[in-house]
Amino acid sequence: MTTTQDYRSSIENQWCPGCPNYGILTALERALVALGRAPHEVCLVSGIGQAAKLPHYLRCHAWNGLHGRAIPAAIGIHVANPALTTIVTSGDGDLYGEGGNHLLHAFRRNPDITVIVHDNRIYALTKGQASPTTPRGEPTRLQFDGVEIDPAQMLATAVVHGCTFVARGFAGDLEGLSTLLARAIAHRGLSFVDVIQPCITWGKHPLAWYRERVVPVPTDHDATDRNAALSLALDSPDRFPVGVLYETAEKPVFAESYRVRVGDGPLARLPRIGRAAIQARLAAFVVNKD
Amino acid sequence: MTTTQDYRSSIENQWCPGCPNYGILTALERALVALGRAPHEVCLVSGIGQAAKLPHYLRCHAWNGLHGRAIPAAIGIHVANPALTTIVTSGDGDLYGEGGNHLLHAFRRNPDITVIVHDNRIYALTKGQASPTTPRGEPTRLQFDGVEIDPAQMLATAVVHGCTFVARGFAGDLEGLSTLLARAIAHRGLSFVDVIQPCITWGKHPLAWYRERVVPVPTDHDATDRNAALSLALDSPDRFPVGVLYETAEKPVFAESYRVRVGDGPLARLPRIGRAAIQARLAAFVVNKD
Amino acid sequence: MDEQSVFIAGAAGEGIQTIGDVVARAFLAHGYPVFAVQEYESRIRGGNSTHRLRIASAPANAPRRDADVLLALNPEARNHYAVDLRAGGTLVASEAVDEQTIVVPFHDLAVEHGGSGLYANAVAAGALAAVLGLPIEIVVRTLAAAVARHGDAAVAGNTSAAKAGFEVARATLGGRAPKPLPKRENVYAFLSAHDVIPLAAAAAGCRFMSAYPMSPSTGILTAFARDPELGVFVEQAEDEIAAIEMALGASAAGARAMTATSGGGFALMVESISLAGMIETPIVVVLGQRPGPATGLPTRTAQEDLLFAIHAGHGETARLVFAPADPQDAIEKTVRAFDLADRYQIPAIVLSDQFLADSRFSLPALSLPSEIPDAHLADPNTIDGEYRRYALTEDGVSPRLYLGQAEALVYLDSDEHTEEGHITEDVRVVRPSMVEKRLEKGRRLRGEVAPPSRNRDEDAETILLGWGSTKGAIDEAVARLRGKGRRVGALHFTELWPLPEIAWRDDVDYWTIEGNATGQLARLLASDGGLRIEGRIGRYDGLPLDAATIVEALA
């Protein structure tokens, strides 16, 4: 049986001591163990940023690629080897800023991957510029007089696109987050989880500030109700409903029709198309004598 | 007084005869005339595609740039010369596919520009591949067995981001469209108009098919009501509410605080910062003897 | 027969594609090779375009810039291309320009004989048969085969229309009418380089293709989608960055993967080319060149992206850059690109262009390379202890496992990394050794690349140096110059980076011939081959290089 020990990495963690990123790391580890996934069945995918270093700190397969490009890489990995549990774990700047277009179109595709956004509302690794989720008015190390534009509404954007699993998590709630991540990973289709992860170095508010404002999604919330999901998803300055906002199983998963044709194994294991089949196609270019 | 004659260009139009793009062109011309804008007060901005050729066919300033990059270029133009009425007019592939990230973040910025999307639900210039708005199931010249992913919901995405003017237009209704575009252009802040523009060469449905399904936004629709706007904005397979879906004047326009500092003229006319001011700053690096 | 250069001119949407196709196939069926070039504007309807056929007794797979016969479907096209018709050439048009015009009222004859203006193309094809000495039966049979799926009425209409065109043209030609060409037994494959790239890729084991449409490479994406039996997963990405990143992800997870684009799309992939170098993940990128900069001339041809491809990406990495010369070569280069990309775990760029994409060659036979190696993956059973994705080895190549291949965990990292694939800041030992590892692959690659092909260079006093798609034109120029007594030869590069080692002679004048204005091959041969050239010929108008232009420039 898989235990958290199997996931423990010996790599030195570069995060600041006390960073809520550790909470996400532990919650993810627990979720994977709870689901009984072995490390070699899991592939973490990230871009660049503080959050994006996570894959180095869990023992499993990992792709730590370019800033902003985790999603398309994860989609490629997912198609090529569907046996892998593919999980994107990266920052808000990475996934909503540089990589915004990929996330938008991933909502449309519904690949069977999980996307965990470490939403610290800041560009931490580059030392404190606004991220797409920094609230209007908040001063940063670049927007000295406060951010002058509105934050991105990616949870709501996911909902209007019918993303099949949309959730908000809180890095300060290990218990709740690991349960939520387990649900997200188990979900078939795109699971999108924005995790509130207050940066203790550059952030405006400490974990405690968020703890006071985090509320569970109401118990009577119908996660299949798009409008209800939307009102929970839309940013409010001081109330953060945590839990599954929207969920539906109604949509085909990305690449399904292809899978029906070639089966579920890794593409590397499929037999290569025969020489004869190619030669026949080449021969078809010969214009026959009449 | 400006007349449509002032906008007439002698450039040969490369669109297919009968293409609804002509409707958008004429409606735009009429809207500009109705608003009394002279050609040299207007700058059209486009990317690449059939739609994106429009700026060549109206006599006014124009930037016909790269595929997908009309929005940031328009934002730069708008900031540098706010005296210009800056209008993006480009295709659905251009603005929602390649350029999706820019549109998403433009919703957040609220620059005082107008974005007109020629939404023909296809990549026309490259000969008929799916665009981000091609409905699921529709076969194309690339998706031979039908598109297998969901269309993008950019109107709804605009609404959840509080884009200050969100509308749907129909290229087959010259009258209605020119009125709508005039309103959009007159609006202060980002005006986003998705215009249904059936491609008669690669499209699945003729203009007539759409004409039967286009309905005006209900007269009692409250365009400041986000939820009401959302239900009109979300794609439905066979009903297209046309008109202003959402409108608000509540938000600051992009670059407002900068404008307060430097005034409203073109940046090119601002006096250059004095040598002395720079020299003083350079001198501040000198570590004085104590 | 005398060689015939036929320009079929008209507006987009008017059917020059169909006419050229039918006439070409009819000639091929009759045993005569055809070389067909498409020249068109970036629009869906209207404008001026030509379908250019070069028909000869032996394959002449290179463009001709002048026409022996110009068939113009409309007056604008007729005027536009009149300058290309050689003196004494034949004009076929619906109305007379002078007494020599072969007047064929395409539309009217179609209505009269076929029952619909839709058959105007058949009239034109029939007329060309008369002008070129092609028996009308062959055209009729070719047409019938082409339209059979539209039913008997279509076959009948086309047949009558073609015959009418033939008769009217023959009558007008009168004594000028050529005698019917004898049937020959030769058989040719008729196809473009982009027709075979997808097939060669599939043969090489390609399993994943993601791309964003862009002329002239869209056809490669489409071909995979049209032929699901190839088993290749096909995805239209939201942009080119996603296209290459999806392919890289797939490659890292074990699927041989590729993408295809043009210069503008490739520009967007540049960061990921650098990534492929860093994470040592194979990928094949077809870069179909067209004239730049920026959007440029989207439907025309150029060779302007050679140095861009070689230097694309920040930092320093090994890569391959190939530029096939023709469809058969495209098969070989595609297979080799997949193989070497995989063997050295690097990006491989295949430089094609609009000319190669849209021109159909007549080739005697096509063949796949006799051996197509399997993916060069490591055997997980040979991995001892912790798997080191970037293990230092003598040749710089580490045993590669894909993500999820085995229990051994694979870490891919875009930062500078340890052998295990983890972020490192060790600048003393790890960084330098990783730089050397990655560059060692490039040094080894230099031993793999093929030297330029040789054409009568032994006794040459002047040697023409070319690359990629211009081979046909250059070889033809060599033959023509030899015909004039000039001691000319050629060396032609199709594997350009790493640049193969060449022993230059100092008793010859070297000239570069390229489809660009700045002499990119010339600069490459100077920087990496140690060669000083004598002169260079560049074409940069968007049209393919042709022999006459080269011969003139060297006169």
Next chain:
Amino acid sequence: MDEQSVFIAGAAGEGIQTIGDVVARAFLAHGYPVFAVQEYESRIRGGNSTHRLRIASAPANAPRRDADVLLALNPEARNHYAVDLRAGGTLVASEAVDEQTIVVPFHDLAVEHGGSGLYANAVAAGALAAVLGLPIEIVVRTLAAAVARHGDAAVAGNTSAAKAGFEVARATLGGRAPKPLPKRENVYAFLSAHDVIPLAAAAAGCRFMSAYPMSPSTGILTAFARDPELGVFVEQAEDEIAAIEMALGASAAGARAMTATSGGGFALMVESISLAGMIETPIVVVLGQRPGPATGLPTRTAQEDLLFAIHAGHGETARLVFAPADPQDAIEKTVRAFDLADRYQIPAIVLSDQFLADSRFSLPALSLPSEIPDAHLADPNTIDGEYRRYALTEDGVSPRLYLGQAEALVYLDSDEHTEEGHITEDVRVVRPSMVEKRLEKGRRLRGEVAPPSRNRDEDAETILLGWGSTKGAIDEAVARLRGKGRRVGALHFTELWPLPEIAWRDDVDYWTIEGNATGQLARLLASDGGLRIEGRIGRYDGLPLDAATIVEALA
């Protein structure tokens, strides 16, 4: 005084920045120039990093690879950097390694004398003063000025802590304590190249800066934002593509505009570089290099993007590539980049690197170029008839109006275009003439670029060729080699593209010295300068080139 190389080592967040800053400023205030290098990891807390000060009587603005004094704030840093301490050098640490260690319990003294562990940095600064012979009063005054805004308690705490550090260190030094350095009258500016680029840009009339954060160039964006009086509009874009496109749009609408990034971000801008060439719209791009490929070593230095910058973009266009050598040069190059970009309507790329971004030089004085030309805009009153944005002219430069400048309508087009700026498919006349127009600008530019600066090359037998930020190290190497009797000189390039024309001598050996592994300058000089080099020295570990490394390599 003897030159002193001081490494202040610790973890990110521990305060080496502050300590180095205070000590450097104290020395400067005392009349001694300091050169300060930052070496750190890509993380916010922890790891190993150094702030390296080189203190001398005369400016020595180049890095030293070894330390005379190592002050280590923690044991890990001490162990890590011990190898860099020269034999006989002084180690300052909280606990003894051997008998020579100057033991200064930073934290404990801070608590004891300052009342808080927060003052450990002041203890360290005081200790360094003792080791280096700097009067403690100056350190105290410098510290006080630095912390004044935190109130009197902070000033008092820091003062006591610094004094305690000084006393403990001096006591331990005993007879080894240096005598206090005399005060000198010299005054220096102390700053990095990235400190002045924003100021020079503003002086050149820059009005618009859009960028996406990326080390090592983020500071340029921040500097504009911090100083609104400069009047520059500042925007953090959603990605690098948006950054450069916004800037290009602004430029087309009349605002001198720039962006700044590193290699990975520049890779994303490549398509827009090609666009700038096509629409002939000026733009200045600062490319702060760091080691690649891909994410590489984000906080380290390299010179790996020279050929990438020169060849970035599909198609062929004119451009400028500059690489300043130091802060004063950065002022000049920035102003020149804006001016020439504007005059020739082209993109100008300024190659900087992490070393230039983060290293502070001591310079006697800084000055702006005496003339800073205005934007080279056309006068609308001189426009007759329809305005032709791309009018063909002898030098390829068309009179430029910005969007909305006048009633004359401006069309900018990324397709191949007519003189009026409209899409064209005219391959016979318009396309070739537009290609020649755009490239003519490059030819003219070659007459504008400055030749390399010369250092004792007249009688040299060996000439070192370098570019950009390595000038200090190379000049120092020349001086040292001359000191050993070697006839060595240097030519240093800061304007690299177009490559200036140079008359090479055949009686000398040319060596290239670069911060990369493949010899990019060497390749450039071969392809475009006709030079065959004798040898090359490359450093590619992420650290800046230093004189000792060069001297050794040439031994």
